[in-house]
Amino acid sequence: MSVAFESLALELVLAHGAVAFVVAGAAGQLGLLGARRLRGLEVPAARVRTLACTVSAAFVLAFGLGLLAYPHYRVAVRGLVLDRQSPWASNLFDVKENLAAFSLPLLGVVLALEHDQRAPRLSGFFCVALAASVAVIVGSGLVVTLVPGP
Numbered sequence: 001m002s003v004a005f006e007s008l009a010l011e012l013v014l015a016h017g018a019v020a021f022v023v024a025g026a027a028g029q030l031g032l033l034g035a036r037r038l039r040g041l042e043v044p045a046a047r048v049r050t051l052a053c054t055v056s057a058a059f060v061l062a063f064g065l066g067l068l069a070y071p072h073y074r075v076a077v078r079g080l081v082l083d084r085q086s087p088w089a090s091n092l093f094d095v096k097e098n099l100a101a102f103s104l105p106l107l108g109v110v111l112a113l114e115h116d117q118r119a120p121r122l123s124g125f126f127c128v129a130l131a132a133s134v135a136v137i138v139g140s141g142l143v144v145t146l147v148p149g150p
Protein backbone atom coordinates (compact mmCIF):
# COMPACT_ATOMS: atom_id res chain seq x y z
CA MET A 1 0.00 0.00 0.00
CA SER A 2 1.38 3.45 -0.86
CA VAL A 3 0.93 6.32 1.57
CA ALA A 4 1.09 9.95 0.44
CA PHE A 5 4.40 11.73 1.23
CA GLU A 6 5.73 8.58 2.96
CA SER A 7 9.32 9.10 1.76
CA LEU A 8 9.30 12.61 3.25
CA ALA A 9 7.58 11.69 6.51
CA LEU A 10 10.55 12.28 8.82
CA GLU A 11 11.52 15.60 7.21
CA LEU A 12 7.89 16.78 7.30
CA VAL A 13 7.46 15.96 11.00
CA LEU A 14 10.79 17.60 11.88
CA ALA A 15 9.93 20.74 9.90
CA HIS A 16 6.45 20.70 11.47
CA GLY A 17 7.99 20.48 14.95
CA ALA A 18 10.52 23.26 14.22
CA VAL A 19 7.83 25.67 12.97
CA ALA A 20 5.65 24.67 15.94
CA PHE A 21 8.31 26.11 18.26
CA VAL A 22 8.13 29.45 16.40
CA VAL A 23 4.35 29.33 16.92
CA ALA A 24 4.85 28.54 20.61
CA GLY A 25 7.36 31.37 21.19
CA ALA A 26 5.35 34.02 19.38
CA ALA A 27 2.00 32.87 20.84
CA GLY A 28 3.53 32.82 24.34
CA GLN A 29 4.64 36.45 23.99
CA LEU A 30 1.26 37.38 22.53
CA GLY A 31 -0.44 35.73 25.52
CA LEU A 32 1.72 37.72 27.96
CA LEU A 33 0.83 40.99 26.21
CA GLY A 34 -2.83 39.93 26.26
CA ALA A 35 -2.60 39.30 30.01
CA ARG A 36 -1.10 42.77 30.50
CA ARG A 37 -4.01 44.30 28.64
CA LEU A 38 -6.48 42.32 30.75
CA ARG A 39 -4.82 43.82 33.84
CA GLY A 40 -5.47 47.27 32.37
CA LEU A 41 -1.81 47.99 31.53
CA GLU A 42 -0.77 49.87 28.40
CA VAL A 43 0.59 47.68 25.57
CA PRO A 44 1.83 49.11 22.23
CA ALA A 45 -0.69 48.08 19.57
CA ALA A 46 2.03 47.73 16.92
CA ARG A 47 3.78 45.05 19.03
CA VAL A 48 0.59 43.03 19.40
CA ARG A 49 -0.10 43.33 15.68
CA THR A 50 3.41 42.21 14.69
CA LEU A 51 3.22 39.21 17.02
CA ALA A 52 -0.28 38.31 15.83
CA CYS A 53 0.96 38.35 12.20
CA THR A 54 4.00 36.21 13.15
CA VAL A 55 1.80 33.68 14.96
CA SER A 56 -0.61 33.57 12.00
CA ALA A 57 2.08 32.97 9.37
CA ALA A 58 3.87 30.31 11.45
CA PHE A 59 0.58 28.69 12.48
CA VAL A 60 -0.62 28.33 8.88
CA LEU A 61 2.77 26.87 7.88
CA ALA A 62 2.76 24.41 10.82
CA PHE A 63 -0.83 23.46 9.99
CA GLY A 64 0.05 22.78 6.35
CA LEU A 65 3.14 20.72 7.24
CA GLY A 66 1.05 18.80 9.82
CA LEU A 67 -1.53 17.96 7.15
CA LEU A 68 1.23 16.67 4.83
CA ALA A 69 2.73 14.56 7.65
CA TYR A 70 -0.66 13.17 8.63
CA PRO A 71 -1.10 10.28 6.11
CA HIS A 72 2.09 8.52 7.31
CA TYR A 73 1.12 9.13 10.94
CA ARG A 74 -2.42 7.78 10.35
CA VAL A 75 -1.21 4.51 8.81
CA ALA A 76 2.21 3.74 10.29
CA VAL A 77 2.10 5.46 13.69
CA ARG A 78 -1.52 5.55 14.74
CA GLY A 79 -2.81 2.55 12.78
CA LEU A 80 0.02 0.14 13.61
CA VAL A 81 1.14 1.34 17.04
CA LEU A 82 -0.90 3.90 18.95
CA ASP A 83 -4.42 2.48 18.41
CA ARG A 84 -3.19 -0.95 19.56
CA GLN A 85 -0.75 -0.13 22.35
CA SER A 86 -1.46 3.40 23.52
CA PRO A 87 -5.02 4.43 22.59
CA TRP A 88 -4.76 7.34 25.04
CA ALA A 89 -2.07 8.81 22.73
CA SER A 90 -4.39 8.51 19.70
CA ASN A 91 -7.05 10.34 21.70
CA LEU A 92 -4.57 13.00 22.78
CA PHE A 93 -3.63 13.52 19.12
CA ASP A 94 -7.33 14.02 18.30
CA VAL A 95 -7.56 16.66 21.03
CA LYS A 96 -4.48 18.38 19.53
CA GLU A 97 -5.97 18.28 16.02
CA ASN A 98 -9.30 19.71 17.20
CA LEU A 99 -7.58 22.45 19.19
CA ALA A 100 -5.48 23.35 16.13
CA ALA A 101 -8.67 23.70 14.06
CA PHE A 102 -10.32 25.69 16.90
CA SER A 103 -7.31 28.05 17.06
CA LEU A 104 -7.72 29.18 13.44
CA PRO A 105 -10.90 31.20 14.17
CA LEU A 106 -9.29 32.47 17.41
CA LEU A 107 -6.43 33.83 15.28
CA GLY A 108 -8.95 35.43 12.91
CA VAL A 109 -10.69 37.16 15.84
CA VAL A 110 -7.37 38.51 17.20
CA LEU A 111 -6.35 39.83 13.75
CA ALA A 112 -9.77 41.44 13.21
CA LEU A 113 -9.82 43.08 16.67
CA GLU A 114 -6.26 44.35 16.23
CA HIS A 115 -7.16 45.77 12.82
CA ASP A 116 -10.06 47.77 14.33
CA GLN A 117 -8.23 48.72 17.55
CA ARG A 118 -11.61 49.19 19.23
CA ALA A 119 -11.61 46.51 21.91
CA PRO A 120 -8.05 46.05 23.28
CA ARG A 121 -9.15 44.14 26.39
CA LEU A 122 -11.35 41.75 24.42
CA SER A 123 -8.46 41.21 22.03
CA GLY A 124 -6.25 40.60 25.10
CA PHE A 125 -8.63 37.89 26.25
CA PHE A 126 -8.45 36.14 22.86
CA CYS A 127 -4.63 36.46 22.83
CA VAL A 128 -4.51 34.65 26.20
CA ALA A 129 -6.96 31.98 24.97
CA LEU A 130 -4.87 31.47 21.82
CA ALA A 131 -1.64 31.16 23.81
CA ALA A 132 -3.26 28.58 26.12
CA SER A 133 -4.55 26.61 23.15
CA VAL A 134 -1.12 26.64 21.44
CA ALA A 135 0.55 25.49 24.70
CA VAL A 136 -1.75 22.45 24.85
CA ILE A 137 -1.27 21.73 21.12
CA VAL A 138 2.54 21.82 21.33
CA GLY A 139 2.60 19.88 24.61
CA SER A 140 0.34 17.13 23.29
CA GLY A 141 2.27 16.96 19.98
CA LEU A 142 5.49 16.34 21.91
CA VAL A 143 3.90 13.77 24.22
CA VAL A 144 2.41 11.80 21.29
CA THR A 145 5.75 11.87 19.44
CA LEU A 146 7.55 10.54 22.54
CA VAL A 147 5.41 7.38 22.74
CA PRO A 148 7.78 4.48 21.88
CA GLY A 149 7.18 2.42 18.75
CA PRO A 150 6.90 -1.40 18.52
Ligand code: HEM
Nearest residue numbers: 013017020062063066067069070073100138141142144145
Ligand atom coordinates in the same frame (compact mmCIF):
# COMPACT_ATOMS: atom_id res chain seq x y z
C1 HEM B 1 -0.79 24.42 13.74
C2 HEM B 1 -0.77 24.01 14.98
C3 HEM B 1 0.06 22.83 15.37
C4 HEM B 1 1.12 22.82 16.21
C5 HEM B 1 1.67 24.02 16.97
C6 HEM B 1 1.62 21.46 16.26
C7 HEM B 1 2.68 21.03 17.04
C8 HEM B 1 3.25 19.77 17.01
C9 HEM B 1 4.41 19.34 17.76
C10 HEM B 1 5.22 20.23 18.72
C11 HEM B 1 4.66 18.05 17.44
C12 HEM B 1 5.80 17.19 17.98
C13 HEM B 1 7.13 17.59 17.34
C14 HEM B 1 7.61 16.68 16.25
O1 HEM B 1 7.22 15.50 16.21
O2 HEM B 1 8.46 17.12 15.44
C15 HEM B 1 3.66 17.62 16.49
C16 HEM B 1 3.57 16.37 15.92
C17 HEM B 1 2.70 16.05 14.89
N1 HEM B 1 1.68 16.84 14.39
FE1 HEM B 1 1.27 18.75 14.92
N2 HEM B 1 0.85 20.67 15.44
C18 HEM B 1 -0.13 21.47 14.87
C19 HEM B 1 -1.13 21.08 14.01
C20 HEM B 1 -1.18 19.85 13.37
C21 HEM B 1 -2.16 19.45 12.39
C22 HEM B 1 -3.33 20.31 11.90
C23 HEM B 1 -1.84 18.17 12.00
C24 HEM B 1 -2.52 17.29 10.97
C25 HEM B 1 -3.76 16.95 11.02
C26 HEM B 1 -0.66 17.78 12.73
C27 HEM B 1 0.01 16.58 12.59
C28 HEM B 1 1.07 16.15 13.36
C29 HEM B 1 1.70 14.85 13.21
C30 HEM B 1 1.33 13.78 12.18
C31 HEM B 1 2.72 14.78 14.18
C32 HEM B 1 3.67 13.60 14.45
C33 HEM B 1 3.05 12.66 15.45
C34 HEM B 1 3.86 11.38 15.58
O3 HEM B 1 4.37 10.90 14.57
O4 HEM B 1 3.91 10.85 16.70
N3 HEM B 1 -0.30 18.82 13.57
N4 HEM B 1 2.80 18.71 16.25
